[in-house]
Amino acid sequence: MTEFNNLVAIVTGGASGIGEATAALLVERGARVAVLDRSVANIPESQFGVVCDITDAAQVDAAVGAVIDHFGGLDIVINNAGIGASGDIAANDDxxxxxxxxxxxxxxxxxxxxxxxxxxxxxxxxIVNTCSVVAVVGVPNRALYSASKGAVASVTLAMAADHVAEGIRVNAVTPGTADTPWVGRLLGEADDAEAAAAALRARQPMGRLVTASEVAQAIVYLASPLSSSTTGTLLAVDGGMAGVRVPTS
Structure with a gap:
């Protein structure tokens, strides 16, 4: 499939995890891809890397400008960059x-x-935003992270409404617990990493973690010109976590 031929895509946080898988799949489908990340030293030659800290507006403006200068235009934005947080409502300071x-x-x-x-x-x-199942499902010890992803879900719908008349589609994916570097770090900090990993797998009805490539497939589906009637959608890629209930015994 080459439905992205000559289309230009930005992937933030595209140097690892879900972003890396998404950037690679977009290139495979014919897109010209720019990766925005704090380090782009290891991205493939098939991608255009721009160092960018998305907490700095000047860096963001300069990075998008660099993409335009390099490719001559922009068609797709994958807002994937993000960080995690653990703990209940009292666990994190201001x-x-x-x-x-x-x-x-x-x-x-x-x-x-x-x-x-x-x-x-x-x-x-x-535009496709990387959200999370915790935007719609209560999960222990994820208060701050859930708040941030709940905001991503809401702003996705608001953006879809704001820009539909301009022909800009806005959607999001809501992954379950995925096999990513952040989850790996969480498991590495656990007292019993094996038990913690088993618990993460068990809370998803499919009994395993979501893979980065599975989330990438959903992101690319939403970004594709073949999905031109899809906007304002939160697409679950969560192993059934949000919508499926199975017997525990």
Missing amino acids: DEWHRVLDVNVVGLARVSRAALPHLRRSEHAA
Whole structure:
């Protein structure tokens, strides 16, 4: 499939995990891909890397400008960059709340804001945000992270309404617990990593973690010109976590 031929896509946080898998799949489908990340030293030669901290508006504006200068336009934005947080509502101080929201929510806004003038000139404009199942399902010890991803879900729907008349589609994926570097770090910090991993697998009805490539497939589906009637959608890729209940015995 090459439905992305000559389309230009930005993937934030595209140097690892879900973003890396998404960037690779977009290239495979014919897109010209720019990866925005804090380090782009190890991205493939088939991708255009731009160092960018999405908490810095000037860096974001410069990075989007560099993509336009390099490719001559922009059609697709994948707002994937994000950070995690653990603990209940009392576990994180104000600074940590500001840090996580600055990356996961305001960072998305900065990139989208910088991209909008260019997306308005595209015939296939699409934004896809990486959300999470915790936006719609209560999970223990994820209060701050859930708050940030709940905001991503809400802003996705608001953006879809704001820009539908301009021909810009806005959607999001809501992955379950995925086999990513962040989850790996969480397991590495656990007292019993094997038991913690088993618990993560067990809370998803399919009995395993979601893979980065599975989430990438959903992101690319939403970004595709073949999905031109899909906007304002939160697409679950969660092993059934949000919608399926199975007997425990």
